Amino acid sequence: MTPPYHALVLNLHQPVGNLADLWHHNRWEAKEILFAMDRIPRSLWGYEDIARVHLSLSGTLLETLSDPAFQSMVYGAVDTGTLLWHFQNLQLFEILGTGYYHPVLPLIPEADRKEHLERWLKTGRHLFWREKFQGFWPPEMGFCMELIPLLKQLGYRYVLVDSEHVEPVTPMEWPQLLYRPHIARHAGEEIVVIVRDRDLSNAQESGMEADWFCREVEERTRWCDAPPLVTTCTDGDNGGWFRNVTKGANFWDAFYIPLLERARTHQTSPQPIFIGEYLDRYGTHGEVEVRTGAWNTGWHHGRDFIQWTGSKRQKDGLQAIHDFSRQFHDLRWRAGELGKNTPPLQDILEKSLTHLLRAETSCHFYWGEAWVERAEKDLAAARHEFDQALLLMDSSTT
Helix, strand or coil: CCCCEEEEEEEECCCCCHHHHHHHHCHHHHHHHHHHHHHHHHHHCCCCCCCCEEEEECHHHHHHHCCHHHHHHHCCCCCHHHHHHHCCCCCCEEEEECCCCCECHHHCCHHHHHHHHHHHHHHHHHHHCCCCCCEECCHHHCECHHHHHHHHHCCCCEEEEEHHHEEECCCCCHHHHHHCCEEEEECCEEEEEEEECHHHHHHHHHCCCHHHHHHHHHHHHCCCCCCCEEEEEEECCCCHHHHCCCCCCCHHHHHHHHHHHHHHHCCCCCEECCHHHHHHHHCCCCEEEECCECCCCCCCCCHHHHHHHCCHHHHHHHHHHHHHHHHHHHHHHHHHHCCCCCCCHHHHHHHHHHHHHHHCECHHHHCCCCCHHHHHHHHHHHHHHHHHHHHHHHHHHC
16 A cells, blocks of 8 residues: 655745844844754754655845854854755755745736746755756745746746645546645646645644644545645744754654654655655646635635735735836836946846845735835835936936
8 A cells, every 4th residue: 555645845934134133132032943944954864764854945044044144143053054054965855946035926016026036046056056946835825827937937847835725627536636736737838736735734833743643644645546645834933833942842853753753664654755756756636726825824814815915004015016116127128128237227226126026025014014114115225226227327328
């Protein structure tokens, strides 16, 4: 009998400057976050034969962890340079591509999506010493079908989506829908869709025992007619379950290591696997459509992005981003047409774009109106650089 397979996915993200700010003003929380990240590879040493973990690290987190000044500041608590080196372990980790500044991709202008993805790829290729990344993690699992051509263009094989939003095109029962990879198609392109089990992911986020997980997986997959792939996805550095420093009281000691021990000794227990390896062995099942939406948050179900668009100020902030993005890309296109998109104009436009992309960070809109001001400040800085670019364009024309 073929056992069920388990794909563990962990998302790691910190906004620009957040870890450094916490280090100066709330050091214990900063240490908890850093310890939670550092605990990942350390917990898995000695389990290279069986452990398989997918990691998504936002560009802003990678920027922080690889910054020599930050590395020097926190050295003695966590060696973040060595941590990044440990994440290169191909036996233990499959690194997923994502958006650099962690935007909710369906909520931002289409023209900016490629900018986020290409910036992350540039950083990811440099830090992880590889050219291609098979899987894509949409920040906040915010997905829409219009992303498929872009993801294929950038070389991605599969994308993770939440079970709440997946609908079958090929007739299938719910065990096949949740526990097999599928194909989704848009505008003549197709990509493999990997379905996150929302219920089991909720349990992973809040705390569970290995025995309970194994029983639950057995019950959920008993009617599958092919080797099932059970995918659980959560943050890996948030919440007490992941941050708890007490041995035996966190995700790794209390759940994942016992799960690995069971997988070693009981062939019918869920077997950890990389998604790419599963696809190589078993392929895909059918075709699905994915409704536009995000994963569930502590307050909302992910439909309609209410977490990020619930108030007038949130909506106005996102609208201002869309309005400015059109202006910016029109100007950059015009500069290229006139042959003026060269230094120093190019440098000014790049600064403006960086502030625009930073303004689109999901965290700016996640906390109600508490952080919208950060988006507004970045957008103001983007406009300032934009105005300088306009002046330079005008002066070079006259």
